[in-house]
Amino acid sequence: MSQRTYNELWANAQLELTCLLTEELSPESPRPQKDRVVFFQRLAMLYVRYLQVFRQLDKVYDQVVHPQKRRAIRTILDGVIGRLLELKNEMVEKEFSEYHYMDDVLSDLKLTPVDLEIPIPRFFISECSKELQEQRMMLTNILKIAEVTKSPEPLITKYMTQEEAIKIIQVGERARQGRLRAKLNEASRNMNRMYTKKDSGTAGTEWAAVCIQKVWRGYIQRKRARIIRNEEIIFLGMAMHPKYQVPCPAEITAQAIEASTRLKQEEYEEEYQKSTVAITNQLRDVEGPDLSKTMKDQIRQWFLDCRDATGSFPDYPDEEDGGSAQIFVEKDPQQLKEEISAKEAEESNNKPKGREEKMNDLEEEEEAGLKMLPSAFLSDLEMANKTFVDFWQTRNESTNFSQKHEVELIKEEKRKVIEAEIRLQVDEQMRQELAEWKSTVDKDRGGKAKGNAKKKKASKSVKKKKKEKDLTSDRTLESLCQELVEQGLLKQANNVRLQDFLGDYSYLGTTLRQNDIEPMPSLSDVRQLLSLFAVLPLGSQVVHEKAPLIKAILLAGPAGVGKKMLVHAICHETGANLFDLSSLNTAGKYPGKSGLAMMLHMVFKVAKLLQPSVIWIEDAEKMFYKKVPKEEKELDPKRLKKDLPKSLKLIKGEDRVLIIGTTDDPLSADIKSLCKMYNKIILIPRPDYGSRYILWNQLIKKAGGEVTKALDLSSLAKISDGYTPGDMVKVIQSVVTKRRILQQANRPLVAAEFVVPLAKINPVFQEEEEALKDWYAKTPLGKKRVRASTGKAEEETPEKGKDTKKKGKK
Known part of the structure; x- marks a missing residue:
């Protein structure tokens, strides 16, 4: 698209943003709402509308080349992202759930579930300062050197059961017998050919020709019927034409133009x-x-x-x-006027209240209900929107066709x-x-x-806060990074994107909640949630400083659902550095209290200097074990239990540092201390039918397999209920081998091939999922959700008001 088109798209986004700001900042704001459902509906409507503005502005910012316009758009974009996070935080507090279902809002606004996807802005990585780029280059060089000089791991004798040993011996012996049997069969066939060679007559030749003709004509007819059937299906719109499945020349040209536009941005x-x-x-x-x-x-x-x-x-x-x-x-x-009104208000507060004033106060207390929380971004958005209306909207740019900077500005x-x-x-x-x-x-x-x-200067100097002790003040950043890499605490994140975490939208969430059934979230909901809580705050410094602060997130779910992949995807999307403080990784490193303090100090110091940073704690439940198992006592998994929460308190709004814990057995941990550590707990379920269908389709194609009509994906998704994405990847790797890929032309893949290796893996049973649900119901947010569903939350609020009134009277 041309620059003129992107300018029009910017103007349309600003028009919608103006409507949203007038609704939120109008003096005639709606009264406090007592009905929680109606209030949430209003929040959800605002959230979806802000999300559409965000999607448009992100597209515009990615392609506009005018440097001064880009700065104006970036200011508005940061404000919209921050307001989006504020609305999401308010929705969580009002509905007592991390997951929300807005099917009715989508139908009202005539949108599709794809419009709810959170885009990841490209500027998170591309627009880093020169200092950060130099630091990252230094870190990548250290990681490369560490990979080259890394000593080979010592051979570890793996414990093997008697059944596993017998199975290996049986496999080897059967393979030997099979090879021997094949040689004997080949020898016997050669001997039979020698004795059965006879001169075939004319009748035999005619019979052979008829057989060949019959087979050939059948093959040709089946091929013609298949072609006619495919053409009919394409004509009816039941299948896509093959030429549209491959990127067309127009799409390739558009992608090339976008790439050249980004180069032009750098030049300008x-x-x-x-x-x-x-x-x-x-x-x-x-x-x-x-x-x-x-x-x-x-x-x-x-x-x-x-x-x-x-x-x-x-x-x-x-x-x-x-x-x-x-x-x-x-x-x-x-x-x-504001100063005069403030003085009058102070004077009126000092005067004793009359009967009428007391009655008005009581009426205001009775009208109290659910209100919108104050925003830290609306004032910035209002100023940025005013700048656009006053300056950019009516500006004549007929002489600036190339969209370069303007000197007068x-x-x-x-x-x-x-x-x-x-x-x-x-x-x-x-x-x-x-x-x-x-x-x-x-x-x-x-x-x-x-x-x-x-005196003033002296009083000001007294108020200065004491700075924290720097245990490594005499060391450079490069030496600290090198030591952390050598100790395995600083690692290279895998090249994984958040879009690779596949999953379908939950289409029955609203319907189930209307029938008082709490639905399990889909994998698509998990992906959107981590985009909001982790990726967007880590990617922008302005958003992280003003948005609701999230210091630690816990990902809880069965093994194989993709928790580790999500951690690496967050690092890749934001360009964050990955620190590993898992109990198994820190075992035996930096012994003693002084060593532990030094390790945490180094990790958090480097994480703040090289922000954004992610501190990953695998098997987070081990840090808060109710009872440490005998086989893990030597590892001392509860070593960081006291000191890590103290370091967590030192993270401030300007520090883009996020702690992410992953666990597949949260029931073995003390729930109170676990919830104190992690202020956000995200439950990742096993995939539903829609997600399994998408996973099978995409993973088979990624492995090199072809999805044809012979492969019944619907049945495969149905019988794989309870299996995680990790299980599906293992099954596909065992079936879609290099040899099987070469055989696909003559023998296409069939669903039955995946059943046997799938049956050898234990699925996630319903009891395990129910146990996870029950555990989540005991978390602070889960308790609020249970109270809200039983109607106790609404009963508690007026009682608190009565207590406050009594205290005031006393």
């Missing part, structure tokens, strides 16, 4: 940076002296005006208050920066000048002022 960005530096230096040289002179004249005039009005020179504003810029701030009428932006720089210099000079004036004219008051300033 370099030109913009060079032009910015040149224009800044030019403005500083040309307009700087005049600007400095004007500021000094204005400040001197202010000195004289204050001297004439009060009889003494004023105190110069501090740098923290804005310096001389604070002197010339003009307040709008609206700001004056750079001048307007850099004049403010230069003014701030010059103001600092002018403030230092004028403070000295004011001190000289005071010393000559008003010595006594000047001395008092200096004394007061010293």
Whole structure:
């Protein structure tokens, strides 16, 4: 598409965003809603609409080449992502569930489940600062060197049961007997050919020709019938034409244009940076002296005006208050009104309340219900939207066909920066000048002022917080990374994308909840949830600082559902570094309390310096064992139980560090301490029928197999109920071998081939899934969900209100 088309798409997204902001920021906001279902419906509608704006803006930002437009779009995009996360957090708090089903909202807005997919912005990796890119290059070099110099693992004698040993011997013996039998059969066939060679007559030749004709004509007729049948199915729209299954030339051209557009973005960005530096230096040289002179004249005039009005020179504003810029701030009428109303409110609060006021307060308390939480992004979105409406929407760009940067915009932006720089210099000079004036004219008051300033500075210095002790202050970042790589605590993430976590949408979620049945989430819901809770906050610094802070996530589910794959996918999508603090990985490393403190200090220090970072804890239940098994006592799995939560508290909003724990046996852990550690617990179920169908189809194709009509995927998905994606991968690897791929032309794959290896694997039984459900119901969010389903949550809220009233009366 052309740049004009993307500009129109941006304008459409801004129009929808304007409608959303007017709804949320209008003074006539809806009253507090007592019905939880109606309130959630409103939240879900806002969430879906913001998500559509996010999808459009992400597409626009990826292809627009104008550097200054890209900065404006990026500001709006960060605000929309943050608002989306706020709405998701509010939906979780109001519905007491991490998973939400919005089938009715999709039907109202005439959308499909594909429109609910969370896009992963490309700029998470492509637009890193130069320092981060250099640090990542340094880290990749260390990892490559470590892989090359890695010593071969010592041979470990694997314990083998008697049954396994007998099975191996039987396989070898049967193979030997089979080879021997094949040789004997071949020898006997050769002997029979020697004795059965006879001269065939004319009758035998005719009979052979008839047989060949019969077979050939049957083959040709079946082939024609197959072709006619396929053409009829394609004509009826029941199958896709083969030419559309392969990317058409138009799609290939569009992809090439998108790639060239991204190269053009980099080229224009370099030109913009060079032009910015040149224009800044030019403005500083040309307009700087005049600007400095004007500021000094204005400040001197202010000195004289204050001297004439009060009889003494004023105190110069501090740098923290804005310096001389604070002197010339003009307040709008609206700001004056707000100040007056604030003063009146303070005065009215100090006065004793009358009967009417008390009655009004009681009415307000009665009207209390579910309200929208205050947002940290709406004000930024409003300002960014106003900038678009006032500047970009009506701007004439007929002369800027190539969409390069505009010089006048750079001048307007850099004049403010230069003014701030010059103001600092002018403030230092004028403070000295004011001190000289005071010393000559008003010595006594000047001395008092200096004394007061010293007291202020002293009081400010007392309030400084103590910094944390740096145990590795004398070491470089490269040496710390090298040690962590050598110890196996810092690893290279696998090249896996979040889209590779396959799964279908849950189409019956809303229907089941309306019938008071809690549905199990689908794998598609898990993928969307991790995009919101992990990928989007880690990818953007602005979003992570203002959005609801999530420090630790626990992925709980049976073995083989893809928990480890999700951890690697999060690292790959955000460019995060992967630290492994699993109990098996840390066993025997950094012994003692001092060693443990050093290990955690190094991991968290490097994680903050090389952010975004993910700290992975495999088998997270081992850290919080109720009772440590005898075979694991030597590993000391509860070693990090006390110190890791302390390090977790040190993570702040500006630190893009996320702890992800994975567990397939959460029932063996103490649930209270586990829930204190992880503030988000995501339950990953075994795949449902739709997800299994997609998994079989995609995994067989990925392994090199062909999915034909002979392969009944529906039956295969039905009989594989209870099996995880990991089990399916093992079965496909054992069936779709290199030799089997070569035989597909004559013998296509059949569902029966996958049944035998599938039957040798134990599935996830219904009892295990129910046990996981019961465990999740004991978590804090699960308890709230159970109370809400029984109606106790609504009963508890008014009681709390009564208690507060009684306390107030006392």
